[in-house]
Amino acid sequence: MTEQEQNLVNWLADMNEDDAFALAKKMLLEEGANPLRVLELCRNAMDIVGKRFEKGEYFLPELVLAGEMLENIGAIAKPLIKQAPGEEPKKLAKVLIGTVHGDLHDIGKNIVTFMLDINGFEVKDIGIDVPVKTFINEISAYKPDVVGLSGFLTLAFDSMKETIEAIQDAGLRDKLKIMIGGGQVDETVRNYTGADAFGTNAVDAVSLCKTWMGVAA
Amino acid sequence: MNAPASYVQTPEAKAAYDARWQRVMDCVALKQPDRMPTAFMATFWLAKYGGISYRELMYDYEKTKDIAERAMLEFEPDAPAPTMLAIATGNALEAIDYKQLQWPGHGTRDDQPYQYLDREYMKADEYDEFLFDPTGFYLQKYLPRVAGVFEGLEELPYLPGLHYFRLVASVRMFNKPRVRAALEKLMKAAETIDAWGAEHADFTQRMAAKGFPMSYIATSVSPYDMLADYFRGATGMMKDLYRNKDKLLAMLDKAATFLVRQAIASAKAFGHPVIFIPIHWAPDAFMSDAQFKTFWWPSFRKMLIGLIDGGIIPMPLWESDCTKRLETIRDIPAGKCIYWFERTDMVKAFEVLGDVVALRGNISPSLLATGKPEEVDGAVKHLVDNVYNKGGRLILDGAFGIPDETPVENVRAMFAAARKYAG
Numbered sequence: 001m002t003e004q005e006q007n008l009v010n011w012l013a014d015m016n017e018d019d020a021f022a023l024a025k026k027m028l029l030e031e032g033a034n035p036l037r038v039l040e041l042c043r044n045a046m047d048i049v050g051k052r053f054e055k056g057e058y059f060l061p062e063l064v065l066a067g068e069m070l071e072n073i074g075a076i077a078k079p080l081i082k083q084a085p086g087e088e089p090k091k092l093a094k095v096l097i098g099t100v101h102g103d104l105h106d107i108g109k110n111i112v113t114f115m116l117d118i119n120g121f122e123v124k125d126i127g128i129d130v131p132v133k134t135f136i137n138e139i140s141a142y143k144p145d146v147v148g149l150s151g152f153l154t155l156a157f158d159s160m161k162e163t164i165e166a167i168q169d170a171g172l173r174d175k176l177k178i179m180i181g182g183g184q185v186d187e188t189v190r191n192y193t194g195a196d197a198f199g200t201n202a203v204d205a206v207s208l209c210k211t212w213m214g215v216a217a
Numbered sequence: 218m219n220a221p222a223s224y225v226q227t228p229e230a231k232a233a234y235d236a237r238w239q240r241v242m243d244c245v246a247l248k249q250p251d252r253m254p255t256a257f258m259a260t261f262w263l264a265k266y267g268g269i270s271y272r273e274l275m276y277d278y279e280k281t282k283d284i285a286e287r288a289m290l291e292f293e294p295d296a297p298a299p300t301m302l303a304i305a306t307g308n309a310l311e312a313i314d315y316k317q318l319q320w321p322g323h324g325t326r327d328d329q330p331y332q333y334l335d336r337e338y339m340k341a342d343e344y345d346e347f348l349f350d351p352t353g354f355y356l357q358k359y360l361p362r363v364a365g366v367f368e369g370l371e372e373l374p375y376l377p378g379l380h381y382f383r384l385v386a387s388v389r390m391f392n393k394p395r396v397r398a399a400l401e402k403l404m405k406a407a408e409t410i411d412a413w414g415a416e417h418a419d420f421t422q423r424m425a426a427k428g429f430p431m432s433y434i435a436t437s438v439s440p441y442d443m444l445a446d447y448f449r450g451a452t453g454m455m456k457d458l459y460r461n462k463d464k465l466l467a468m469l470d471k472a473a474t475f476l477v478r479q480a481i482a483s484a485k486a487f488g489h490p491v492i493f494i495p496i497h498w499a500p501d502a503f504m505s506d507a508q509f510k511t512f513w514w515p516s517f518r519k520m521l522i523g524l525i526d527g528g529i530i531p532m533p534l535w536e537s538d539c540t541k542r543l544e545t546i547r548d549i550p551a552g553k554c555i556y557w558f559e560r561t562d563m564v565k566a567f568e569v570l571g572d573v574v575a576l577r578g579n580i581s582p583s584l585l586a587t588g589k590p591e592e593v594d595g596a597v598k599h600l601v602d603n604v605y606n607k608g609g610r611l612i613l614d615g616a617f618g619i620p621d622e623t624p625v626e627n628v629r630a631m632f633a634a635a636r637k638y639a640g
Contacts, residue, residue, distance in 0.1 A: 015459055059504045061455035068456060104319065104332045107451050153330065154586050154620035183537060184620075188583040201502055 012045035024073045035077035046118040091122035093213045097148035098130040100159035105152035115202035132166045151182040160193040224426030233428030237295040244575035244610035252640025257294035258618030272321035275307035278416045292632045296432030301417035312409035314365025339448035344464035369399030433491040435483035440472035440516035469516035477523035491530045500537035525553045543569040559616040567609040575610040585623045590630035597634035
């Protein structure tokens with residue numbers, strides 16, 4: 001890695017947004033850097049961000065800012081990519097995620113989606129207040145390895161339970177793992193809903209998916 | 218606090234009222250109460266209890282009052298919550314065309330609770346404007362964004378700098394069609410909201426006559442949470458910790474001052490010293506200890522001290538798990554506040570804060586909503602054995618009151634266990 005590349009990784013990982021963005025822009029627009037290489041450096045930086053989050057050095061503000069930095073650089077880099085899309089690294093597994101019906105909260109779900117994405121999973125986010133039937137249709141079509149049910153309110157306990165029962169009734173339960181997450185979710189709720197596991201933050205979600213897919217966490 | 222006088226309060230009811238109030242005040246003063254007080258804060262759970270829809274609960278004052286009264290008479294809490302202000306809000310929200318919530322009939326179904334819409338109600342580049350002139354920013358920018366009734370006020374003249382003949386001439390701006398329409402709509406909305414306030418006062422007096430003092434009436438918010446929830450939005454605020462650090466800190470410091478003024482005025486208007494302050498952004502998982510000590514705590518501590526100096530008893534509800542914050546939030550005068558904890562381990566909170574604040578909470582929401590009565594009984598016994606009986610000034614409550622889905626028998630179990638284990 002060149003010194004310039006190392007700077008980009010470090011500045012992104014250290015939340016030095018201004019310098020990182022200016023450098024990425026210069027590399028991409030003035031120096032003709034390979035956009036795939038720049039995006040790879042961004043992913044390296046996001047790995048560091050994820051590890052710092054796991055160690056309790058970083059929290060939600062850093063994940064949110066990291067996501068935005070990645071998006072801003074991506075917006076410049078992606079139109080410059082000339083290679084065939086086949087060069088993209090193979091995804092670890094497919095995750096379908098949504099906030100259960102009756103609940104309109106999305107911040108936690110969005111952060112989990114972002115963290116799974118930067119950790120190599122293909123994630124389909126089907127939004128908030130998702131009816132049971134929509135989950136079933138989406139699971140049938142997308143065939144995810146993992147389904148993530150999100151919910152912040154206590155009403156989500158019953159919505160999660162209904163959704164999981166419907167997945168069972170549709171004959172889809174054995175083909176996938178189900179994780180639940182949200183402010184009020186705990187082991188009592190996991191047991192009540194019939195989910196395979198619960199998580200209280202985005203790192204939990206990544207660890208669960210990696211464990212289930214047999215990838216070193 | 219004296220019981221209001223519109224309803225007849227029998228001597229027995231007065232004795233019960235005084236005893237309930239004293240129990241809570243003993244906890245605040247870190248004295249041993251005659252028994253462990255119980256609190257009762259239910260919102261949409263009352264619909265379940267009374268067999269009506271969430272929508273009816275928000276709109277039908279008489280039904281809501283009757284159900285809330287029935288619940289209070291059954292559970293006999295020492296510290297009930299002001300039901301009308303917390304739930305029967307449908308008419309008031311409609312009257313001002315409020316945009317920051319969705320509620321039954323307005324974005325959510327009749328059997329769903331109201332939910333807040335996290336949005337960017339103030340843009341990142343508006344800090345300077347808000348900082349320089351908060352009132353002007355409210356009138357011309359913020360209010361029209363959050364409630365339709367204020368639309369038109371953005372055409373008002375910029376008031377600072379108007380004087381002499383310029384002041385006289387500026388009054389013609391109040392004759393602009395959109396300003397006139399806003400003022401007319403506001404006066405009509407004020408009538409509706411005044412009627413709602415009267416229903417609240419009626420309920421408070423009715424319950425006082427039956428021996429129940431409200432545990433609080435006015436509410437407030439921490440400076441950080443105010444800015445995060447109601448202005449910048451959750452993700453906007455998180456980015457501001459890096460992008461707009463200095464302006465954010467200046468804003469938080471300024472907000473602490475105007476929030477204290479606002480809260481003291483509210484408490485005086487209601488004649489009730491306890492201010493309920495739900496806390497959203499303090500949890501361990503949301504920011505680092507250094508960020509908490511830089512961005513969250515200093516302005517809230519300033520606010521707490523201002524409230525205490527103003528004769529107020531602040532009652533923050535520390536939502537989620539704030540275990541790592543306990544040592545920091547200990548830094549306030551002893552015997553002046555009620556700290557209500559949601560998921561923080563109450564035994565740990567007692568160990569760190571037991572000589573500084575009264576405690577409130579915290580039977581688990583998942584247990585209340587999905588557990589069995591004997592498990593609720595066990596959870597109350599745990600708190601009595603490990604907090605109240607060890608000298609903790611505990612006011613028993615659910616983690617954030619009673620979750621909407623809680624089976625009635627679990628609520629009965631909670632109150633019965635309080636009497637069984639703690640007098």
